[in-house]
Amino acid sequence: MTPDEVLLEEGRKALRIERDSIDSVEKELGQPFVDAVKLILNTKGNVIFSGVGKSGHVGRKLAATFSSTGTTSFFVHSDEAAHGDLGMIKPDDVFVAISFSGESDELLTILPALKNLNIRIIAMTGRAESSLARAADVSLVTKITREACPLNLAPTSSTTVTMALGDAIASAVMGAKKFSREDFARSHPAGALGRRLLMRVQDVMRTQNLPIVSSQASLMDAVEAMSKGKLGVVIGVDSSGIPEGIFTEGDLCKILRNTIDINKVSFKDVMSRELKSIYSHLSAHSALEEIKKYKVNQLIVIDSDKNFSGIVHIQDLIARKVC
Template sequence: MTISYSAADAVTLGRDVLRHEAAELERAAGDLGEAFAEAVKLILGVKGRLVVSGVGKSGHIGRKLAATFASTGTPAFFVHAAEAAHGDLGMITAEDVVLGISYSGETSELLTIVPTLKREGAKLIAMTGNPESSLARYADVHLNCHVEREACPLNLAPTASTTLTLALGDAVAVACLAAKGFGKEDFARSHPGGALGRRLLIHVRDVMRTGDAMPQVRDDTTVLDAVREITKKHIGMTAVVADDGCVLGIFTEGDLRRLIERVGDIREIVIRDVMTKSPHTIGADELAAAAAKVLEAKHCNQLLVTDAEGRLIGALHMHDLMDAKVI
């Protein structure tokens, strides 16, 4: 095999592949109909699990589709067809729906387990490129993944067909997602380690500073004593509260610098005379992501957390949100 590389030829061929596969997807979208709706209905009604199976490239596609279904509200897992014939078939029950993937529809490993599946009572959805194939005929529902030609110049390597199979499986998963009313919060619960999970599952109460870590002074405190509280709590500000704990104002390190520039000697100044009144606050039950939006919109680094009566219950710094990887 002799390698002959041309940058221009590579880009041209790459564009041809993408355009060819896009055209196959567009054609398949136009052909979508009753069988697709039946497949969605069958999966929505499953009492057990959606079991995806295949071998080779179809198996790789199947693993991805099982993961997609599982993360979008349809309990699913992948079983390799060859392993199913050697014991893993015991994972499949009569309450399951099996999604069998084989472009030819004649994959021997899949056909070997079909009689057992039918005897057990499991429903079978077949994804093949041949409606007249054995797997398609045995299936309760057949989804046609036929392509006119592979994107491979030799028309041999599974390319357009695997892309279409993947996209069609995604379409079924999304249709199921929509029918179930699966929302962002549901998605976040199955992705707690991801950025979306953190944004939708972490609340202000989970990251705010409380107790001794929460800087606060009374309104008759001198500025010097307020500075000591700011220095001690390492958050760059202090809340100013009334005797009942209600927030009256806030005083930040930035306020201190500006005050010194303006008056010089601050020793006799009381905090109520220089604090920022009616500061920005947020509730503990708000999403941490909402707190980040407030900080960004108000161009500040700190935020006070209050209860329904306006009493101070926490304090939040931009770094707290960064540490929690909310931002």
């Protein structure tokens, strides 16, 4: 084997070991998993993850996952908990202790205090006979045959299966709570999904200095308004301000190709009356879909009473990263 092939084989071997470890845990999944999910579903408090070393890193990740999927959660370092942070934990909370050996001194030290508070404890460990597993109300055992590390020493397979099992619990809790895409978006307002589901047309539409003229105006006046608006479009409205037509830079180019004297043309004679509109309360993403559908650059925005409210332009949607 070439040096590159040796490296590839080592990588594939590690992935196979971790994959097989997850498969093994899946096959052993049973009532303890159900009990753990029910404990979390029924708690009136928070879900507290704790651990040290690599288990602590896994705990931090799982706490973040639970918090972002509808279950209030946070991480407490086991050592810090023994020196004052235990005061953050309340009787209604569920405590998830992570230790593959199940003999972490830092965790075992705080277990009696947790028991005195009647806090329910879920253990995530690799040993069913460990001190942690015996002390917990629910014990989730993640047995593995070996670590993916070539020396079979560094926590690799063990941390992978623990994290995967934690994700499985979070997924089951989400399903039971009927946690929706909209719920997820509310926890991630800055993300792409948040922008897609939460941002409305009224949040991105333009309402000031709109390129609007009377439908009775001359085409020259309409072109001047379009130029000032810098949107490549001008809207013709009636005496009540209700949109009647639209005229774009593309329409102007077509007229100029026919060598028409625009000074002698009335705007109402050339504007298109096929207005593409959207309600202001709809999602900004739906405006993007309509723009793509009709192959236009902008939409007229109307309110619930179908009154003209503004213009939403493709430039504004791109600027707000609605995609």
